[in-house]
Amino acid sequence: NAGVTQTPKFRVLKTGQSMTLLCAQDMNHEYMYWYRQDPGMGLRLIHYSVGEGTTAKGEVPDGYNVSRLKKQNFLLGLESAAPSQTSVYFCASSGSTRREQYFGPGTRLTVT
């Protein structure tokens, strides 16, 4: 039981490049989330999903897109990366009956 896994762990992009971050969970959770964590800002919700095929905007969605084609996977895409998107990205999931969220190990993204 791996819990929540994220791929890749590290990535460096040039401004304007695109990439996709993959999150996978093996806990059969309904809800999945993408956060970014910046120094002095805390964790901020980017997008979330309440079930397969559904997504919704969080607190800071601009510049990001997501997809949840399978229940166990939640993808975060950056179409045209900007230096302001340099951050650590965390994926999390929670079940429909328990409210605590379980986090992955994070992806450190640098945009130059």
Added chain:
Amino acid sequence: EDQVTQSPEALRLQEGESSSLNCSYTVSGLRGLFWYRQDPGKGPEFLFTLYSAGEEKEKERLKATLTKKESFLHITAPKPEDSATYLCAVQAGGGGSNYKLTFGKGTLLTVNP
């Protein structure tokens, strides 16, 4: 707008020196308050959920308490391995079932041997 304020921002203790971390919150109908521990370079690790004022939860040297306006994380006789950033988050009630959390900025705890 839901808000979470944690204090102090950083706390340095000697091994065995007990203390408390504070989490003050404003939320429209608290559904739950969560404590997480985060080690450097890792994702937050779930510790406790508190649902109503007066509730307490314990785990080893940690005890979390909740009032209508704040929560405390009490650390009794801490050890160096308790060094980490402790995060507090709230979940609002109301309509919808998205279970979104609003996080504070955390308290960086350092326990010296």
